[in-house]
Each structure stands twice: as structure tokens, then as C-alpha cells.
Amino acid sequence: MSDPGARPGARWLPGIVIAGLVLAALNLRPAITSLGALLEEVRVGLGMSGTVAGLLTSVPALCFAAFGIAAPRLAKRWGPGAIVCAGMGAIAVGVAVRPFAGGTGGFLAASALALAGIAVSNVLMPVVIKTWFPDRVGSMTGLYSMALALGTSLAAALTVPMTAALGGSWRTGLAVWAALAAVAVLPWLAVARQRRIAAGPATGGPARSAEPSVRITSSPTAWALAVFFGLQATGAYITMGWMPQIFRDAGVSAGTAGVLLAVTMAMGVPLSFVLPRLASRMRHQGPLAVVLGLCGLAGYTGLWLAPAAGAWAWALLMGISNCAFPLALTMIGMRSSSSAGVVKLSAFAQSVGYLISIPGPVLVGTLYQHTGGWGLPIALMAGLMVPQIVVGVLAGRDRRIEDGG
Numbered sequence: 001m002s003d004p005g006a007r008p009g010a011r012w013l014p015g016i017v018i019a020g021l022v023l024a025a026l027n028l029r030p031a032i033t034s035l036g037a038l039l040e041e042v043r044v045g046l047g048m049s050g051t052v053a054g055l056l057t058s059v060p061a062l063c064f065a066a067f068g069i070a071a072p073r074l075a076k077r078w079g080p081g082a083i084v085c086a087g088m089g090a091i092a093v094g095v096a097v098r099p100f101a102g103g104t105g106g107f108l109a110a111s112a113l114a115l116a117g118i119a120v121s122n123v124l125m126p127v128v129i130k131t132w133f134p135d136r137v138g139s140m141t142g143l144y145s146m147a148l149a150l151g152t153s154l155a156a157a158l159t160v161p162m163t164a165a166l167g168g169s170w171r172t173g174l175a176v177w178a179a180l181a182a183v184a185v186l187p188w189l190a191v192a193r194q195r196r197i198a199a200g201p202a203t204g205g206p207a208r209s210a211e212p213s214v215r216i217t218s219s220p221t222a223w224a225l226a227v228f229f230g231l232q233a234t235g236a237y238i239t240m241g242w243m244p245q246i247f248r249d250a251g252v253s254a255g256t257a258g259v260l261l262a263v264t265m266a267m268g269v270p271l272s273f274v275l276p277r278l279a280s281r282m283r284h285q286g287p288l289a290v291v292l293g294l295c296g297l298a299g300y301t302g303l304w305l306a307p308a309a310g311a312w313a314w315a316l317l318m319g320i321s322n323c324a325f326p327l328a329l330t331m332i333g334m335r336s337s338s339s340a341g342v343v344k345l346s347a348f349a350q351s352v353g354y355l356i357s358i359p360g361p362v363l364v365g366t367l368y369q370h371t372g373g374w375g376l377p378i379a380l381m382a383g384l385m386v387p388q389i390v391v392g393v394l395a396g397r398d399r400r401i402e403d404g405g
Contacts, residue, residue, distance in 0.1 A: 249374065252308050
């Protein structure tokens with residue numbers, strides 16, 4: 001993939017980019033899932049009200065939408081590699097500082113810094129893959145998605161025991177994840193020094209030359225992808241936030257409910273690697289969207305009919321359904337013919353998508369509180385699978401945003 005005309009050191013850059021992709025992916029969720037594991041301790045330690053603590057669960061999606069939209073402009077000015085490098089630095093600083101920032105305001109501000117770094121990196125990962133590995137979009141997206149799922153699961157599983165091993169302080173338990181982000185800065189420093197990533201490493205020429213202007217908001221494909229991304233994110237956040245409580249209310253022990261959630265999350269590790277590779281070989285990814293949506297429908301139906309009796313089966317089905325995320329990332333990389341188009345599409349689909357996802361978990365909690373049961377909330381969850389399947393089929397068509405209507 002390296003440019004034959006580049007200086008000798010540049011021939012190693014594709015390998016460094018791969019290492020950077022994996023390390024970046026490992027850092028895109030621990031700032032969130034580590035906080036979830038220690039949320040009660042943080043709330044008590046900072047004297048947060050229940051309302052503010054609840055707000056913390058909605059802040060990530062809001063920050064992803066707000067900061068992600070700035071990624072294309074930043075990448076155009078300094079290059080994707082430099083912005084991802086800055087994003088990893090922001091994660092490291094934000095995660096390290098927030099437990100010691102002093103008070104709720106400082107904690108929220110430092111969290112926002114970390115989430116801003118995650119947001120721009122979220123948007124630019126498909127762009128980096130499209131730029132450096134245009135013929136391996138599926139396999140590289142699979143590697144990235146697998147590492148992201150692994151980072152999510154590890155932070156959820158290890159934060160509490162690591163906190164205990166480090167003396168029991170929630171501040172140390174949260175701050176320790178900054179070390180992983182600091183390591184991720186290193187490969188991106190090397191990439192940022194090579195301006196070829198902004199100019200297109202595969203050709204050695206400017207990637208922006210002769211590229212048609214794309215009005216992203218006029219593209220039906222872009223809107224279908226944005227809605228698909230938003231609906232799958234809604235399902236994922238609802239699952240992470242409420243699935244353990246559903247099982248506990250059905251008589252499952254708290255420990256087993258936590259393990260069931262871990263199983264759901266862990267399903268994403270192998271499937272996130274396989275699914276993008278399969279999707280990239282298909283002209284139409286709609287059938288995959290249908291299969292994932294039907295798994296979600298089956299899982300929610302099981303949760304309604306026999307939540308405790310079939311708990312393990314429902315957890316597995318929900319884990320499969322949540323793999324709509326790597327499918328969405330793969331389609332983002334395939335729905336534009338240029339790196340510049342992928343930048344715009346990734347920012348649009350993820351920013352609009354995360355905005356769409358914000359009300360879902362809150363609405364489920366409200367319905368549960370006012371009805372006193374899970375019938376109506378589960379019906380809502382299942383109902384959202386139907387439009388997700390429909391827009392997934394539309395987004396999966398073999399079209400590019402440059403094709404117009």
C-alpha cells in the first residue's frame with residue numbers, strides 16, 4: 001500500500017496504521033463503560049443528585065453527535081491522522097483528569113473532553129480505513145470493530161476488580177484507563193507526521209482532486225444510513241442500560257444478570273470481525289440487516305414471553321442483533337467512491353444517528369416507571385426493529401452518495 005516514491009520509513013506506515021486502528025478502537029468505549037461500572041461510587045463520591053447521575057448516561061450520545069460533526073472540517077485542515085492523534089490525547093487527558101477535577105462540574109467537563117476525542121475518532125476511523133486500505137474495507141473494518149467490542153467488554157469486566165486491586169478508590173479505578181489511551185497516541189504521532197494520509201497513500205496524489213461535490217443532506221442513501229445507525233444505536237443503549245434490570249425483575253439474580261449482559265457484549269467480538277468481511281463481499285447488504293433485525297425481534301419476543309426461562313438464548317440473540325453497528329460502519333465505507341465522501345458520510349450518519357438514539361433509553365425508563373412492568377417497553381424495543389430492518393435494506397443497496405437520488 002505504500003507509495004513507491006515515498007522515503008524508506010514510509011513503507012512501514014501501513015503496519016503502524018493497523019496498530020493505530022486497533023489501539024484507537026480499544027479506547028473508544030472504556031471511558032463510558034468504566035464509568036457505568038462505578039456509577040454509584042462516583043455519584044456518592046461527588047455528591048451528585050440522581051438526576052445528574054442519570055444525565056451522565058445520555059451525555060455520550062449527545063457529545064458524539066455534537067463533536068462528531070466537526071470531524072470533516074478538522075480532517076480537511078490537518079489530516080485524519082493528526083485529528084485521531086489529538087483525539088487519543090484528549091481521551092487520555094480527560095480520563096486521567098476527571099476523577100480529580102473537583103466536583104461535578106469538573107467531572108462533567110473532563111468527561112466532555114474525553115468524549116470529544118472519542119467522537120472525532122469515531123467519525124474518522126472509516127475514513128482512515130477507506131484511505132489506507134480501499135481494497136480491504138471489510139477486513140479492516142472487521143478488525144477495528146472487533147477491537148472496539150473487546151475494549152467495551154474489557155472495561156465493563158475489569159474496572160471493578162482493578163479498582164479493588166488498586167486500593168479500592170473509584171478515582172484510581174477510572175483514571176487507570178488513561179494509560180491505554182496514552183499508548184494509543186504513539187502510532188498516530190507517526191501517522192500524523194506523514195501528510196500522505198491526507199493526500200492518499202495509495203496513489204501519492206491528492207485524494208481531493210477531481211472529486212465531485214456531494215450535498216450529503218440530499219442523498220437518500222445518506223439518510224437511510226443515518227437512520228439505520230441511529231436505530232441500531234438506540235437498541236444498543238437500551239440493551240446496555242436496561243437488559244440486566246429486565247432479567248432481575250423476572251427473578252434472575254443480580255450476578256447472573258450481569259453475566260448475561262457480558263455475554264451479549266462479548267458476542268460482538270467474533271461477529272464484529274466476521275460480519276464486515278461478509279458484507280464487503282455482497283453487492284447488497286440488506287439481507288444482513290434483515291437477519292440482524294429478526295434476531296432482535298426474536299430476542300425481545302423471548303424477553304416478553306419467558307425472560308427467565310430462556311435468558312441465555314435471549315442474551316445471545318440480542319448480542320447478534322447488536323452487531324448492526326459493524327454492519328453500519330462497513331456500509332459507510334462502501335457507500336462513497338472517495339475518502340472525502342466517506343468523511344462527510346461518516347460525520348453525517350453518526351451525528352444524526354446518535355441524535356436519534358438519545359430519546360430511546362429515556363423513553364423506555366419512563367414507560368417502565370409509569371406502567372410498572374416491562375410489557376410496553378419491550379413492545380417499543382421490538383417495534384423499533386421493524387423500521388431498522390426497512391432502512392437497513394435501503395442503506396444496503398449498491399449505491400453511492402455521489403450517484404444522487
